[in-house]
C-alpha cells in the first residue's frame with residue numbers, strides 16, 4: 001500500500017528532527033525506516049471502563065482528566081483487540097454488569113487490557129476488576145470466547161489501588177495458559193499481562209535487524225545486552241555470536257528473560273539482575289565484551305556507564321534509543337571517551353505519535 005501524504009510528512013519530520021539533533025555527532029544518518037502499516041499496529045491495547053448516561057462505555061482518558069473518550073486511540077490499536085473491547089462492553093451492558101466507581105472504590109469492571117501476538121495470532125485478555133466477587137464469571141468467559149475464538153487466554157486481575165497503575169498485584173488465569181507467545185525474527189517470546197514487550201512487532205523486527213547488522217557479529221563475539229528487558233535483542237543475536245550477557249533491573253523482566261532463554265534453547269545467553277551502571281562498574285575490565293548493546297529507557301544511560309563501557313573497550317557499541325535528545329547527550333559523552341558514532345538509523349516504531357527510535361553504531365576512534 002502506498003504511504004499516505006500525511007504519513008510521508010510524519011516520516012520526513014521525524015527524520016529531520018533526528019538529523020538536526022545528531023548533527024555533528026554522527027558521520028551519517030541513514031534514511032528513516034518507515035512502517036508499511038502506520039495504523040492498528042499497537043499490540044497492547046488498554047481501555048478504561050466507566051458509565052455514561054446509564055450505559056457501560058470503554059475507551060481512553062481525555063488527557064489530564066478521568067473522562068473516558070469512547071473508543072479513543074483506536075486508529076493505532078490492533079483491530080481484533082478493539083473488537084473484543086467493544087464486545088466486552090456489549091456483554092457488560094446486556095447483563096448489567098457492575099462497573100467500578102473511582103470515587104467510591106466500589107464496583108467490578110474497571111479496565112480491559114488486551115495483548116496480541118501478531119506473529120502467531122494469539123490473544124490475551126486481562127479483565128481488571130475492583131472486586132474478587134464476579135457473579136456470572138463462567139458465562140461471561142464462555143460468551144466472550146464463543147464470539148472471539150482467537151482469544152487464547154483470559155486473566156482476571158484485581159486492582160483496588162487508588163493510583164494510576166493499570167494492574168493490581170493479584171492475578172488469576174481463568175482460561176488458557178495465562179500468557180501468549182509471539183515470534184520475532186524466528187525466536188519465540190512469552191508475553192504475560194505485565195511483561196514488557198515492544199508494541200509494534202513488525203517495526204521491532206526491523207529495529208532488531210538493524211541492530212544485528214550494526215553489531216556485525218562473528219561466532220566468537222561476547223555480547224553485552226544492557227537494559228535487556230525480557231532478553232529479546234540478545235536472544236535474536238544469539239545465533240550470530242559466541243555468548244550474550246543481558247543486564248536488567250526489573251525482576252519480573254529478568255524472570256521472563258529466563259523463560260524466553262529456555263523456550264528458545266538459547267544456551268549461550270544469560271541474564272543478570274542488576275543496575276546497568278553498577279554492572280558496568282563491577283565488570284569494567286578491558287576485553288570482557290566485544291560488543292556492547294544498550295537500549296536504555298527515555299532518560300538514556302549514565303555518564304558512569306559510558307566511562308565504564310570505554311574501559312571494557314568493546315570494538316562496537318550499538319546504542320538503541322527511544323529518545324533522540326538523550327541519545328545526542330550520551331553520544332557526546334561517548335565521543336569524549338574515544339567512541340565515535342559512525343552511523344545512525346531512525347526507525348518509526350510509533351506512527352501517529354511524536355516518538356521515534358534510533359539505532360546507532362559507535363566505534364573506537366582508532367578503528368574508524
Ligand code: SAH
Nearest residue numbers: 227228229248249250274275276295296297
Ligand atoms: N531491550 C529491551 C527492553 C528495552 S526497555 C527490548 O527491546 O524489549 C528498557 C529496559 O531497561 C526496561 O526493561 C527497564 O526495566 C530497564 N532498566 C531501566 N533502568 C535500568 C537500570 N538502571 N539498569 C538496568 N535496566 C534498567
